Amino acid sequence: MVLKIFFPQCCNRAESGLLVGRWISGHDSAVVLAVIHYPFIPGQVKQYIQQMQAQSGVELTVLGSWSLPKEGQESMESFLRDLSTIFPQQRWLQVSRQMGKMGFICEVVNRNQTKKQNDEEEEKVIFVHYEQRKVMLSQLHPTESGDPDLNTEPPSELKQVFQTVARSQPLFFLDRYDDGPLKSTHWQSEGREASIIVELLKQASVPLCVLISWLLALWTWLCSIRLYPLRFLSSKLSTCVQISYRTEHMRTLSSPKPAIEHKQFMRKGNILVSFLVDVGLGVLLMSWLYRDDHIATLANMLMPAADHVAKELEELLQWLMGAPAGLKMNRALDQVLGRFFLYHIHLWISYIHLMSPFIEGILWYGGLSACLGLTFALSLLSDMVALLTFHIYCFYVYGARLYCLKIYGLSSLWRLFRGKKWNVLRQRVDSCSYDVDQLFIGTLLFTILLFLLPTTALYYLVFTLLRLVVVLFQGVLHLSVDFINSFPLFAMGLRLFRPYRLAEGVKFQVLCEEPGTALHLLMEVRASLCSNHHSWMKFP
Numbered sequence: 001m002v003l004k005i006f007f008p009q010c011c012n013r014a015e016s017g018l019l020v021g022r023w024i025s026g027h028d029s030a031v032v033l034a035v036i037h038y039p040f041i042p043g044q045v046k047q048y049i050q051q052m053q054a055q056s057g058v059e060l061t062v063l064g065s066w067s068l069p070k071e072g073q074e075s076m077e078s079f080l081r082d083l084s085t086i087f088p089q090q091r092w093l094q095v096s097r098q099m100g101k102m103g104f105i106c107e108v109v110n111r112n113q114t115k116k117q118n119d120e121e122e123e124k125v126i127f128v129h130y131e132q133r134k135v136m137l138s139q140l141h142p143t144e145s146g147d148p149d150l151n152t153e154p155p156s157e158l159k160q161v162f163q164t165v166a167r168s169q170p171l172f173f174l175d176r177y178d179d180g181p182l183k184s185t186h187w188q189s190e191g192r193e194a195s196i197i198v199e200l201l202k203q204a205s206v207p208l209c210v211l212i213s214w215l216l217a218l219w220t221w222l223c224s225i226r227l228y229p230l231r232f233l234s235s236k237l238s239t240c241v242q243i244s245y246r247t248e249h250m251r252t253l254s255s256p257k258p259a260i261e262h263k264q265f266m267r268k269g270n271i272l273v274s275f276l277v278d279v280g281l282g283v284l285l286m287s288w289l290y291r292d293d294h295i296a297t298l299a300n301m302l303m304p305a306a307d308h309v310a311k312e313l314e315e316l317l318q319w320l321m322g323a324p325a326g327l328k329m330n331r332a333l334d335q336v337l338g339r340f341f342l343y344h345i346h347l348w349i350s351y352i353h354l355m356s357p358f359i360e361g362i363l364w365y366g367g368l369s370a371c372l373g374l375t376f377a378l379s380l381l382s383d384m385v386a387l388l389t390f391h392i393y394c395f396y397v398y399g400a401r402l403y404c405l406k407i408y409g410l411s412s413l414w415r416l417f418r419g420k421k422w423n424v425l426r427q428r429v430d431s432c433s434y435d436v437d438q439l440f441i442g443t444l445l446f447t448i449l450l451f452l453l454p455t456t457a458l459y460y461l462v463f464t465l466l467r468l469v470v471v472l473f474q475g476v477l478h479l480s481v482d483f484i485n486s487f488p489l490f491a492m493g494l495r496l497f498r499p500y501r502l503a504e505g506v507k508f509q510v511l512c513e514e515p516g517t518a519l520h521l522l523m524e525v526r527a528s529l530c531s532n533h534h535s536w537m538k539f540p
Helices: 041-056 076-085 117-118 132-139 157-166 169-171 191-223 228-237 240-251 264-287 294-321 333-372 372-388 391-416 434-485 489-497
Strands: 002-008 017-023 030-037 061-067 093-095 105-111 124-130 418-421 428-431 501-513 519-528
Touching: 002 105, 002 333, 002 489, 017 093, 030 061, 030 157, 041 061, 041 076, 105 124, 105 157, 105 372, 124 132, 132 157, 169 434, 191 240, 228 489, 240 372, 240 434, 264 294, 264 333, 264 372, 264 489, 333 372, 333 434, 372 391, 372 434, 391 418
Parallel strands: 002 030, 002 124, 061 093, 124 519
Antiparallel strands: 017 030, 017 061, 093 105, 418 428, 501 519
């Protein structure tokens, strides 16, 4: 029979005392969680274990004794061995470390057997060394699933080990502020100061989260009472969309419910890191804008740029009103469309010159939005581009509507030539008989629309290309905003600095295999880029 003892690396050089842990039911294995040092009172140890069982829900017990030979403590090992009568256990482990060697000596005492039977049926012991922090934070322990078929499968031995360590957080966090009546060794023993700072930050964040939740609830109520025109306008503005997106993120971060599942924890972490990075980049942009009077420079560059764009559009329309690329256009329709669009350009440039005294102020106050994040500044820039290129959007809409009307008219007249018509009620094409007058008028209209179609199609094509340029520029801005909002910076940081948080399994390495000592293995958490599927290695 082989007995497997999962021993934490932080306890390899712990002072002599008692081993606290759990026996894995159904398997010949034990998980050591901490070492309680001498001196101690057995009654306090029992009370301490009962308290930890109530808080963690793990069946903790005293597994045995741990001896680290030191000068002047030669009788410590015999004293700890006698404690087996105080803590009634079916098995009692007597683990001691050899002087100057890595291996442990382990003696297993089975109370249900006599000493002769214990000597005849000597168990082979394997020590599996693990790092408690990585095992607890690796999220490889089984979680509750909503699928009953997945919950019926009993957890394996390694899963129970990970679950035991993960659910024993009260045991690790009990002595963060003071040592108390019992002194113990575990992974948290060397990081109490950092834990105190983290705990104080958590306590200080509670009123802040309550305040943020109240402000978000007030903001949501104000947004819910908007009138339809304002609601429609806010759905089209990128800045309003980004505000609603960040509002949902802040509601998730300020939620009083803890992130129990690993996916919820990763989502909150990614949201928080992306928000901090977004604000940091926005502050950098704002510092650049308000340094060396860059806003005034941008405002002075905007008017010449608008005049240049207007001049280029006028030259383009003059080219379309002539013989573009040698094409023969309908001169009357060409002149009407050209003058119509030239008048819109004149209105647009007049609007820009009318707003020129206020452009610097708009840019100055608009730059303050960068303190909310770079995504807000990019969204505001997208809305400003949409307003400044509104005339190009109008040109595209006019050309598209005129082109669609002609295509629809030609398709209807083409059905007339074939003796067909569109049945509106049944939504299908039915046969129809036309008289001579209807066919004559249809032929005239079809001819007129067919000869006017090239002129309309050319204007539609040119303005569609202009609109496509604006849409591509806005698409780059929206892509940058979505990249900052959704890029998993937190997950990548964990992958680089704490890969065990994105683990998929474990691997074993032989540490010591000396004659006369137990076999020692090192269990390491295997990291993976994908943490959705967990695979387990069988115990060797």
